Structure formats: C-alpha cells, structure tokens
Amino acid sequence: MASNAPAVTDATFRTEVLESETPVLVDFWAEWCPPCRMMGPIIDEIAAEMGDSLKVVKLDTDENPHTTRDYGIVSIPTFNIYKGGELVGSVVGGRPKRDLVKAIRKAIG
Numbered sequence: 862m863a864s865n866a867p868a869v870t871d872a873t874f875r876t877e878v879l880e881s882e883t884p885v886l887v888d889f890w891a892e893w894c895p896p897c898r899m900m901g902p903i904i905d906e907i908a909a910e911m912g913d914s915l916k917v918v919k920l921d922t923d924e925n926p927h928t929t930r931d932y933g934i935v936s937i938p939t940f941n942i943y944k945g946g947e948l949v950g951s952v953v954g955g956r957p958k959r960d961l962v963k964a965i966r967k968a969i970g
Contacts, residue, residue, distance in 0.1 A: 865908035866917040871927040874920070881916055884944040884969040888919045889934045896955040897938045903958045904940075907965070915965065942968040 866888060869877045878885045888904050890897035908917035922929040922937055932941060932948070942950035942965055950968025952961055 865905040865912075866919045869918045869920050869925075871925045874925075874928045877916075877918060878943050879946040881943070883914070883916045884942060884949075885916045885918060886965060887941045887943065888917070889922050889929060889932075889937050889939040889941065890919055891921060891923045891937055893923075894937050900938050900955050903961065906958065907962060911962075911965070915969065940964075944969055 869887070878887055886904075886907065888897075888900070890900070892898075904917060904919070907915070911917070920928060922934060936953050938953075938955060940952040940956075940961060941948055950964055952964045956964075
C-alpha cells in the first residue's frame with residue numbers, strides 16, 4: 862500500500878519527528894485496525910495538500926511499542942502533532958478530514 866506518509870519507527874522517531882524543523886503529524890496506527898485503514902486515504906490527502914508546511918508520517922503501533930508506550934497511545938488511530946520537539950495537539954479516533962485539518966491548523970498556528 863503506497864502512502865504519501867512515510868513510516869517512522871522507534872529508532873527514527875527522535876530524528877524524524879522531535880528534531881524536525883517542520884511541524885509533524887504522526888498517525889499512530891495498526892494494520893488490524895479498521896478505523897486506521899479508513900483514515901489512511903485522508904492522511905495521504907493531508908500529506909499531499911499540506912506538504913509545504915507539515916510533515917506527515919505513520920507509526921505502526923504493533924511494530925514500535927516503545928514510542929507507542931512513551932507517548933501514552935492507548936487508542937488508535939491517534940494523530941499527534943509535534944512542533945519544535947513538543948507535542949502540541951492530539952486527535953484520537955477517526956474524524957472527517959475537515960475536523961482533522963482544523964485541529965492541525967490550530968496546533969501549528
């Protein structure tokens with residue numbers, strides 16, 4: 862499944878997300894999660910449309926338990942927004958695209 866949102870892992874999370882010059886939306890997801898799969902195309906659209914001002918990545922919670930635990934992810938999908946290495950926003954659960962974009966814009970200013 863090709864995606865506009867590259868994968869990050871426990872090993873690359875710090876470099877790709879926390880040290881990013883650009884705000885980052887992290888899609889915490891898993892293959893077995895129907896709402897996660899439903900949100901996939903929406904996340905790809907956001908990545909394509911907001912690519913100049915927002916980096917969008919996906920983190921498979923099953924394959925990356927350390928980051929999942931460190932950020933207290935208990936429900937998926939969870940969409941965390943990071944800016945300057947800090948968590949500045951979070952949306953839990955499937956949402957219409959407009960609601961997710963609104964939350965992202967609010968979080969990154």
